[in-house]
Amino acid sequence: MKSFILLMLLIFSSSALSCSCYSEAISYEEELNRYDAIFMASAMNVERMPGDWSSGFYKTEMKVDKVYRNKGIPRTVFIKTALENNSCGGPAPTIQSHYLVFAHKTDDGIYETGGCSTFMNIDQVNSELKSASAEEKAEWQSMLADIWSALGNPIVIYGK
Template sequence: MRIFLIVFILLLSRTSYSCSCIPLGEIDDEQYNEYEAIFSGKVIAIKKKQWTKEVTFEIQIRFKGIQKLSQIVITTSAQEGTCGISPKVGEQWLIFAYRENEKLQTSLCTRTKSMNKKAWNYNKDELQKDIEFLNRKIRG
């Protein structure tokens, strides 16, 4: 009976994924140079696909790249378990995006972070340090 139960459970189980990222430490020029686009923006739309989400942002402050756009679509994995961000319409985010497969993408393993104080991973000090660094970069 016990063997039957174990086999039954194994047959029902699905593949699971978990997000695991290398700690990034404080932002520096090397990390800054890894990203094609950096901006703060407000989420205005989310289009869910099978494996990804396309998040449309209204750009508020441009720190790098995307100089002439007022809106931009950023792709992320559909689930946090596969390192996708989980924005909600109306939220403010600081986005660090890289180009892959002709699309700008981000993940939990980048410096991307919610600016919402109620977010599970909100870190005021880290957010402030990132923004101070980025402001210094755009001032030259």
């Protein structure tokens, strides 16, 4: 149960805690199966699309390194993330940072994050772990190990 709660905290990251996110999944595998795509990628270009807090978004070009779900994901994809923390969004993606992306595909072919899906800056997590307490570090490392185990081996690995 502790692992499931930690998974939910990860999936509904701190930027999304103010949202109304709820999952009935009882295992990592069930939660992972809810997404159209799961992949590791680096942010190459970020563009803020016009609109207010409810209609604007960041459109980020991502260079995909590893695919864990949906082997049809091309080497380069565009993802859409909400602008504001209070609308399940967050800060703009950071160019050249590495992300673990859990996304749903929109009708216009863009993968969408936010609104309760994971868009985790792996570089930021690794940086924050350096200053975490031993207890926090152990919890995060255990949770991350469980997630990587649930993801399994990538189904596609793109060359550098």
